[in-house]
Amino acid sequence: MLKKTNRLIALIFACSSAFAVAQTPMPTPAPNPAQSIVPAPPQLAAKSYVLMDAASGNILVESNGNEALPPASLTKLMTAYLATLEIRRGQIKESDLVSISEKAWRTGGSRMFIEVGKEVSVDDLLHGIIIQSGNDASVAIAEHVAGSEDAFADMMNSTAERLGLSNSHFMNATGLPDPEHYSSAMDMAKLARAIIYEDQAHYEIYKQKEFFWNGIKQPNRNLLLWRDKTVDGLKTGHTEEAGYCLVASAVRDGMRLIAVVFGTNSEQARAAETQKLLTYGFRFFETQTFYQKGAELTQSQVWKGEQSIVKAGLAEDLTLTVGRGQLQKLKASMTLQSPLIAPIKQGQAIGQVEVKLDDQVLHSAPLIALEEVPEGGFFRRIWDGLRLFFFNLFN
Numbered sequence: 001m002l003k004k005t006n007r008l009i010a011l012i013f014a015c016s017s018a019f020a021v022a023q024t025p026m027p028t029p030a031p032n033p034a035q036s037i038v039p040a041p042p043q044l045a046a047k048s049y050v051l052m053d054a055a056s057g058n059i060l061v062e063s064n065g066n067e068a069l070p071p072a073s074l075t076k077l078m079t080a081y082l083a084t085l086e087i088r089r090g091q092i093k094e095s096d097l098v099s100i101s102e103k104a105w106r107t108g109g110s111r112m113f114i115e116v117g118k119e120v121s122v123d124d125l126l127h128g129i130i131i132q133s134g135n136d137a138s139v140a141i142a143e144h145v146a147g148s149e150d151a152f153a154d155m156m157n158s159t160a161e162r163l164g165l166s167n168s169h170f171m172n173a174t175g176l177p178d179p180e181h182y183s184s185a186m187d188m189a190k191l192a193r194a195i196i197y198e199d200q201a202h203y204e205i206y207k208q209k210e211f212f213w214n215g216i217k218q219p220n221r222n223l224l225l226w227r228d229k230t231v232d233g234l235k236t237g238h239t240e241e242a243g244y245c246l247v248a249s250a251v252r253d254g255m256r257l258i259a260v261v262f263g264t265n266s267e268q269a270r271a272a273e274t275q276k277l278l279t280y281g282f283r284f285f286e287t288q289t290f291y292q293k294g295a296e297l298t299q300s301q302v303w304k305g306e307q308s309i310v311k312a313g314l315a316e317d318l319t320l321t322v323g324r325g326q327l328q329k330l331k332a333s334m335t336l337q338s339p340l341i342a343p344i345k346q347g348q349a350i351g352q353v354e355v356k357l358d359d360q361v362l363h364s365a366p367l368i369a370l371e372e373v374p375e376g377g378f379f380r381r382i383w384d385g386l387r388l389f390f391f392n393l394f395n
Helices: 002-017 072-088 102-106 122-130 135-146 149-162 185-198 200-207 267-284 378-393
Strands: 048-053 059-063 097-099 119-121 210-213 216-219 231-239 243-252 255-264 285-291 298-301 309-314 318-323 330-336 349-357 360-369
Touching (some): 048 267, 072 135, 072 149, 072 185, 072 243, 097 135, 122 200, 135 149, 185 243, 200 231, 298 330, 318 349, 318 360
Antiparallel strands (some): 048 059, 210 216, 231 243, 243 255, 309 360
């Protein structure tokens, strides 16, 4: 009898040990002897600036990036984003005809030259906002979406909060000066990233060099669209208080960067300073997506469940931006919770992925269950409970 009991214990322990979870190394690229050194970033003649890798969201260069400053017509990035968001939600249509109010028509500053009482499509107004930077078009779209510009500003602020724009507050749809109207280079980079990735169809408008309306052809004020064929957006801004501002994005060899400058002293300067950021970023950094969200990375043992295995992966892409030549030095590992007891919900955190460069942790993210594992039946729970007892006893 004693021999049979010992054999049973050995069998239970063997089954349990087969699923013991430890820190598991993930694939690491082979070493590359030719590794470049990343120099100090350029110093720009601007009040504030940020360079962001679009895919990873990593900030490569930053100076006063969170300082609240007047954004001038960069405001229209939020105006256009909110309008296209309402299109995607089905609240308005591109074909909607908007009756132009006297307020919209009278709004000063840069104009699309729409006429009071006329009807203009939402699509044309979007082009007028993005390409011509029309204040009149911005007020018209705000009134169409929300009924009034004040109500639209409330929607802008709610949207800013959802996007994590912690240093932004909007009082109007145009960017005309107001003491309570401000944003930051960091927030504008985040907003640009949302525009680029959430709505590729409307993002195509941002690279158009000119728009013809009401007998007038007006050029896009983003000079980089003419100077750099890799640039495909986004928006300029200028008031006396704000100086000359620019949000630009470019793609080279599959890598997209977003550059934001606030407060340069001329139209030429904002283009030149922004170009410095883009050149630096593309020259000295590289980005790689190691794992796609939802892809199975590993499996974990589940106790007391209808099934004994659960697939594990990531809720978001694991994308990193590092200095050129450093990708080969990255080391990744993952750790799974143990013991993992059913029920398990889909999306539940069951472990951790960690990526290091030498001894520095560059990125960590939860491993999640990619499927649901309901609680098992009575005999499954009893059997796994017994196995767990001996597993814990001998470990």
